Amino acid sequence: MLRALYSEHGGPLLGYVLRLTGGDRAQAEDVVQETLLRAWRHPDALSGRPVRPWLFTVARNLVVDAHRAKRARPPETGIDEQVIAGLPGTDDIDRALESWTVAEALAQLTPPHRAVLVETYYRGRSVAEAATALGIPAGTVKSRTYYALRALKLALEERGLAP
Template sequence: MLRALYSEHGGPLFGYVLRLTGGDRSQAEDVVQETLLRAWKHPESLVGRPVRPWLFTVARNLVVDAHRAKRARPPETWIDEQLMTTPSGSDDIDRALESWAVAEALTGLSPAHRAVLVETFYRGRSVAEAATTLGIPPGTVKSRTYYALRALKLALEERGMAP
């Protein structure tokens, strides 16, 4: 079923999502994959109705949700995510030096701030997962992450690594 859906609707769906994401191929591929996964998990939603409009609606909702999720995060997280990702043109030595500087800056943070950043950024846990792991409320994870990122940004700026 999934293969038939993809062969019939995959191309137009990908083109539609690519336009919605502003040409971001990676995000478009992820959205198409998630859309088809939802169709596979909920085949009852496809019975008795045209399939393509349902797929396009689900894809649009996924793009809107991703956009809203990004906008809900404080701007400090956008800047620091850029610092923590490796620039495409840098070589191994530059990456090693940046990693070393970020690790050194992390050691200057309080243990509570460092723990929150390690759980959310390095281990990729959600706020709820980090809260469970650290044994603190989700709201505390959010506020500590906010202040930890601000402190990390300041520490990196002091080391000459301004965004």
């Protein structure tokens, strides 16, 4: 029964409701669905009378009820994206906590290991530049960097920061 009602009256009913809702297709489809659901729940209301006028009346009443309900509620406020962008997020706090934890882990390293990591990672120097700045051979910079990273990873794991 419902399928037959939809196939016979669904198109015109949707067009009518689209005009009532100002072209809001999602709302119009919801109204058509609710109208057909009410027709299915109350088959006795359809017997002995033309179906299309009853469907259009129910649909119109649903649109009017939705409009009245919307007016009775306070208006919804939009979210201003610029205001939200200016608020500190949890990412800022997380980054600060992570940087403190990394600083603590770096402080735990031996001075030669810490110096190599500071030169290569924080100052962005190449191995040759770090070797010149520290006054040690390039091969020593490479090996100290390797062992310093292992020690740093272990120190971060102890603090629950590294996987």
